[in-house]
Amino acid sequence: MKLTERKIETLSVDRGRKDRLVFDDAQRGLVVRVTASGGRTYLCQYTLNRQKWRVPLGSCSALSLSKARQAAAAVMGDVAKGRNPAAERKEAVAAERAKRVRGRLTLAVLIQDWARLHLVHRRPRYATEAVRALRHGFAKHLDRPAEDLDRITVVQALDSLGRRHKEKGAGTRSPRRGTGIAGRTAAYGRACFAWAMKRGTVQNNPFAELPFPTAVTKRDRVLSDEEAAAIWRAAGEAARPYGTIVRILMLTGQRRDEVAGMTCAEISEELATWTIPGTRTKNGVPHLVPLSQPARELLQGVLSRPAGLQRAYQDRRAKLPLVFPGERGTPFSGWSKAKSQLDSASGVSGWWLHDLRRTVATGLQRLGVRLEVTEAVLNHLSGSRAGVVGIYQRHDWAEEKRAALDAWSAHLLAAAEGRLTAVKVLPFSRARSGEI
Secondary structure: OOOOHHHHHHOOOOOOOOEEEEEOOOOOOEEEEEEOOOOEEEEEEEEEOOEEEEEEEEEOOOOOHHHHHHHHHHHHHHHHOOOOHHHHHHHHHHHHHHHOHHHOOEHHHHHHHHHHHOHHHOOHHHHHHHHHHHHHHOHHHOOOEHHHOOHHHHHHHHHHHHHHHHHHOOOOOOOOHHHHHHHHHHHHHHHHHHHHHHHOOOOOOOOOOOOOOOOOOOOOOOOOHHHHHHHHHHHHHOOOOHHHHHHHHHHHOOOHHHHHOOEHHHEOOOOOEEEEOHHHOOOOOOEEEEOOHHHHHHHHHHHOOOOOOHHHHHHHHHHOOEOOEOHHHOEOOOHHHHHHHHHHHHOOOOOOOHHHHHHHHHHHHHOOOOHHHHHHHHOOOOHHHOHHHHHHOOOOOHHHHHHHHHHHHHHHHHHHOOOOOOOOOOOOOOOOOOOO
16 A cells, blocks of 8 residues: 555554554555554565565654655665665674674674775675685684684584585586585685784684695696587577577687676677676786677677667667576576586586686687787786786787687687588787787
């Protein structure tokens, strides 16, 4: 109903029920909760990731309806921006409660301070994953004083974390997956406590010198031309957007999450280039990816941009941020299921999506592309682009990157269509290389 303050006063609860929720037609998300005892409270309810969340706004006797509508509008505005006010409030309350545990620094507060004071200067992706991993791995110990976290407790928590992830990933990934996750969590904990020791807030580091491997076994899987051709053909028959994502990965050599998170604003209007902002790259450096003709055709099919409909295309860029949205406009998920179906359709198994990136790099080398250009295509700052060379070498390799990706796309399509006879080494000029 459209709530009024007079209607709110007359609301009641049916006999046998504890409470009743009444939604306001005038303001989306605003709810009045009426209890059997006669209490009336304003709430803001919303759905995020298929889960209902509620934010208490105040008592109906203390807050006017107009103020409640303004508060609900503010909450819904935060939700539209990607925030979760209810979860943030719950976390803040838990953190404040944790601070009062025996008047000592709790693990939850230590992690929060580490993120706020130290990780803010680190790469955002590392900071987010470090905090998530520690809170997940030590969820049962967050309210404990950090000083009481001993080595035995840490080892038991990491062992349990490793077992859970091994069981969850059984049959889909390497058996070392659980050990690797436990090792990375141990590394985050070691860094967190080392920072706290330097500040004098804890005396010991229970994560120091733990026998957990932090390095994941390096993979060297490179798909053959025949395997890449089979996967390309199967991806063309796969359900959208997964099949298109795989083909873009094969054509560009970029990372899975970079392609899956591609936004319309990152694609130039003529579909010639894709600019990945530094906030979405692993090294924090913006990356320009020239798009070959096959890649442009794939994106044109996704974006539905017929010739002459420039205004319609611009409207789509404004209304649909993600190029490959999943359900309800959220980023694509369901990777494991889609990958299993692709393996069955292609007849190729024992590979990961990240192996496509290694396959592109190897293919470029086979085609005679210079190492510097290959690293520029992959947005790698190591190797030939590291150290002094990386500081003084300012050439962006834009033309060379486009020529390399055009050559690789032609090679891949020739393999997929059965036209490939032999690998041809292409003459890439050393001119304009910008070498020191």
